[in-house]
Amino acid sequence: MLDFLGSLERTHHCGDLRAANAGQQVVLMGWVNRRRDHGNLIFLDLRDRSGIAQIVLDKELTPEGHLKGEQVRPEYVVAAVGKVRLRGADATNPKMPTGEIEIEATQLLVLNDARLAPFSPAEEAIQNEEVRLKYRYVDLRRPEMQRNFRLRHDITLAIRESLSNQGFLEIETPILTKSTPEGARDFLVPSRVHPGEFYALPQSPQIFKQILMISGCDRYFQIARCFRDEDLRADRQLEFTQVDLEMSFPRREDVFAVVEQFLAAGFKAVGVTLPTPFPRITYDDAMRQFGTDKPDLRLPGLTDVRPAFTDENLATLQIDPALPVVALRVPNVGELSRKEREDNWPLFDQKKGAKFIDDFKRLAKGFAEAAAKVRELAGAAEGDFVIIVAGDPAHHVKASDTKFEGRLSEREINVYAAAGNFRTELSKKYADRHGAFDVTEQTVADAHEHSAQDPMDGSTAFHPIWIVDFPMFEYDLASAKWVPAHHPFTSPYEADMANLVSDPASVRANCYDLAMNGMELGSGSIRIHRKDVQQQIFKSLGISDEDAHARFGFFLDALEYGTPPHGGIALGLDRIVMLLAGASNLREVITFPKTAKAIDLMAEAPTQVSDQQLKELHIRVALKS
Ligand code: ASP
Numbered sequence: 001m002l003d004f005l006g007s008l009e010r011t012h013h014c015g016d017l018r019a020a021n022a023g024q025q026v027v028l029m030g031w032v033n034r035r036r037d038h039g040n041l042i043f044l045d046l047r048d049r050s051g052i053a054q055i056v057l058d059k060e061l062t063p064e065g066h067l068k069g070e071q072v073r074p075e076y077v078v079a080a081v082g083k084v085r086l087r088g089a090d091a092t093n094p095k096m097p098t099g100e101i102e103i104e105a106t107q108l109l110v111l112n113d114a115r116l117a118p119f120s121p122a123e124e125a126i127q128n129e130e131v132r133l134k135y136r137y138v139d140l141r142r143p144e145m146q147r148n149f150r151l152r153h154d155i156t157l158a159i160r161e162s163l164s165n166q167g168f169l170e171i172e173t174p175i176l177t178k179s180t181p182e183g184a185r186d187f188l189v190p191s192r193v194h195p196g197e198f199y200a201l202p203q204s205p206q207i208f209k210q211i212l213m214i215s216g217c218d219r220y221f222q223i224a225r226c227f228r229d230e231d232l233r234a235d236r237q238l239e240f241t242q243v244d245l246e247m248s249f250p251r252r253e254d255v256f257a258v259v260e261q262f263l264a265a266g267f268k269a270v271g272v273t274l275p276t277p278f279p280r281i282t283y284d285d286a287m288r289q290f291g292t293d294k295p296d297l298r299l300p301g302l303t304d305v306r307p308a309f310t311d312e313n314l315a316t317l318q319i320d321p322a323l324p325v326v327a328l329r330v331p332n333v334g335e336l337s338r339k340e341r342e343d344n345w346p347l348f349d350q351k352k353g354a355k356f357i358d359d360f361k362r363l364a365k366g367f368a369e370a371a372a373k374v375r376e377l378a379g380a381a382e383g384d385f386v387i388i389v390a391g392d393p394a395h396h397v398k399a400s401d402t403k404f405e406g407r408l409s410e411r412e413i414n415v416y417a418a419a420g421n422f423r424t425e426l427s428k429k430y431a432d433r434h435g436a437f438d439v440t441e442q443t444v445a446d447a448h449e450h451s452a453q454d455p456m457d458g459s460t461a462f463h464p465i466w467i468v469d470f471p472m473f474e475y476d477l478a479s480a481k482w483v484p485a486h487h488p489f490t491s492p493y494e495a496d497m498a499n500l501v502s503d504p505a506s507v508r509a510n511c512y513d514l515a516m517n518g519m520e521l522g523s524g525s526i527r528i529h530r531k532d533v534q535q536q537i538f539k540s541l542g543i544s545d546e547d548a549h550a551r552f553g554f555f556l557d558a559l560e561y562g563t564p565p566h567g568g569i570a571l572g573l574d575r576i577v578m579l580l581a582g583a584s585n586l587r588e589v590i591t592f593p594k595t596a597k598a599i600d601l602m603a604e605a606p607t608q609v610s611d612q613q614l615k616e617l618h619i620r621v622a623l624k625s
Pocket of ligand 1: 524
């Protein structure tokens, strides 16, 4: 039989009680985490958001409470009234923050019962994620999840405060709107009032934030929900949250300073310092040194080992002498058997026109000097796994060879990217052996003991880096066309504008990415603020005047009404939280996420709708049953 709450008021949270509270009369409310029945004594671990306290139901002291204690089960909701007392020396539990005390109950109210869920929040690890997602309300009770959304709150609050202090106004933009060109598929919402017409959910607030600059708002930010109909990955959800901002009259450096400040504030709020300013690298150098535009600085980069080989060596090894020859090194992997090496082969991207040599023993037989030199150049210690990646003349990709003074060609980029991907994949696979990620895991674990007042050093665990000077266009192998590497409002470098149509490959974009520990955290750019340039960009992207007008006419119009130079950026909030939570999937830091198959298992969405709803929306479903 259940009790009413009546006039009972909670006095404390379970996790907050300490030895200093001994002797106090308290009222606690929460969920039964565990129950242990010792006959005349029943122990309940009572859990709320703050933690767990032990309740003792003594048959002598409270026969009624003891009786109820016999009936309660895990996840029942109860209120306990009683006195805090110190546990005996042999009963203290140093692993629990409240381990020195317990509550000698004089009354227990059972406020609600609970069905037996397929798992208990008291369990450490639950294997089946689908079950977790279906019973998300139970899953979210787990201390680990409670910690994650507390972390998310603290980070978000600090970011808001920092941006507000830096003169940014938080402004909302529409959810029901028109397509934004971020390169993904739109989610469409049919209009009941306008038959056959659709709103699109924003892929980002991009156009609106630019219009806010035209509106004289000067500095805008929003913790903005964005929607992109893409295939899901560990770091990608259909809807996600960006810290989105835009500012008027900025230089790139101004945007960097704003971001560095708010990100450092977000990290500090959860007890970790992030030294500023962040280092910078050009896109070309990032490709040369890491083979990716989101480098993980915790691992050794690529080494140019072309000098280790003579031209004859390369000819015999069937390596393209005109393309990069690089070594990647994964420390401390130890010797691998042929079988082990073969298992790695599928991790190499075959489509980049590159090949690899991972059998050093064999290489050393034919090319002793070169093999030794490669290991020397790569700084390889005894147990380090070294792989050479180079252009494969037998598999030339159809890429552009256009080459500009000091810049990489598409084909070179492909070889570096093949090496970079392989490096990333192998580093993940052999994480236990090289241990380069341990410092991050350790920092995340230790940060719980720290706060904004007493933050710990995060400089070895987190490595932010700005990537700058991206090419404006990239060559799309499938369509054999130059396609924009960024959204079409990104400004080219003023110096490169003359080449937009004649030499697209040479044009650099005035945009920037922020990467951290191998993950892209955000990207932004200085925007086009002149209509003539915007039109030219659309033209070079093959978007006709009519098409541009139909899709972004309102924006092109707005550009003509006094547009200030402006620029901005958006950072993935979920990803920031994921890094600081030490999570490997966004689902751990989003309360109600979708599965990899784009389903909300708890709400059971998406779902069919009634014929009446379809009719109102003027929609007929053309599915063959
Ligand atoms: N709208 C861009 C994005 O969502 C960010 C930006 O350019 O500010 O990636």
